[in-house]
Amino acid sequence: MGQQFHARGKLLLSGEYLILDGAIGIGLPTKLGQSLSVESAPHLDNLHWQSYNVDKKLWYDLWFDPTSLTFLKGNDSEAGRRLERVLREASKLSDQDWKLNGIRVQTQLAFDRYWGLGTSSTLLSCVSQWAKVDPYKLAEKTFGGSGYDLACAKANGPIIYQRRKKTGHYITLPFSPTFMHHLCFIYLGKKQNSREGIKKYRSQVNTRPIKEISQLSLEIASSTQDLDSFCGLLARHEDIIGRMLGVPRVQSLYFDDFPGVIKSLGAWGGDFVMAASPLPFGEVATYFKAKGFSVIFPFDKLIILDSN
Secondary structure, three states: OOEEEEEEEEEEEEOHHHHHHOOOEEEEEEEEEEEEEEEEOOOOOOEEEEEEOOOOOEEEEEEEOOOOOOEEEEOOHHHHHHHHHHHHHHHHHOOOOOOOOOEEEEEEEOOOOOOOOOHHHHHHHHHHHHHOOOHHHHHHHOOOOOOHHHHHHHOOOOEEEEEEOOEEEEEEOOOOOOOHHHEEEEEOOOOOOHHHHHHHHHHHOOOOOHHHHHHHHHHHHHOOOOHHHHHHHHHHHHHHHHHHHOOOOHHHHHOOOOOOEEEEOOOOOOOEEEEEOOOOHHHHHHHHHHOOOOOEEEHHHHEOOOOO
């Protein structure tokens, strides 16, 4: 049967870019993730890597030298070189004798790769499980980032996360709002590059309200009984991040007539947003569909809630 590994996707409810600098944030692991299987293929001399989209169609078809882990050939040379770096760093970090000749690796996404739910973080998590290495150290050597996505990859429920001394620290959070049926996630279709977003944040932002956002994260985490209070906290968070980045809130740009609060998630301006409204889900979905947004998830249909 070979070896099987799995990692969950992620959404960042609070903290945004400030989580890179030690701010406390709330991470939401998703029910949709990525799996990785490793099977022996004795007839092969090299390492064969195949990645499949959510529609089961082949995305990457790549070949590597099993000893040097050099990318040899494939249908996407840029992806091959990125994966070459991941495999090489994992091999350096691993204490085990990682024999990769005559191996076929297949990955399968359970979400659309354009959604921003963590194609890179779920890959790193799966590879780190396979190589038995620290995922935060592997990320530091390859893709970078705050690490909250790696924490979400193995978490069994929402988390409170903080980055300290280049590694992630988190606890699972009993975050199951009584009003969760008034919360949903909408994909905006404006794909964001996380690494470019981080670069822009580093170059433009001088004042970083880390303590203020950390306190807000804790208040949001405990505000699970009253929708109005929850919406007020989300609006404050949006105002603070908007001022910090010098950009308008996504709600004022696209949804100024929405009856509730819309919260950007992760990289501002794209991927998913969360909507909180006193209206029932059906009416909220109708509102967004009328504006051309058809990918809509109720909170409990996308987020892992069981922290047991």
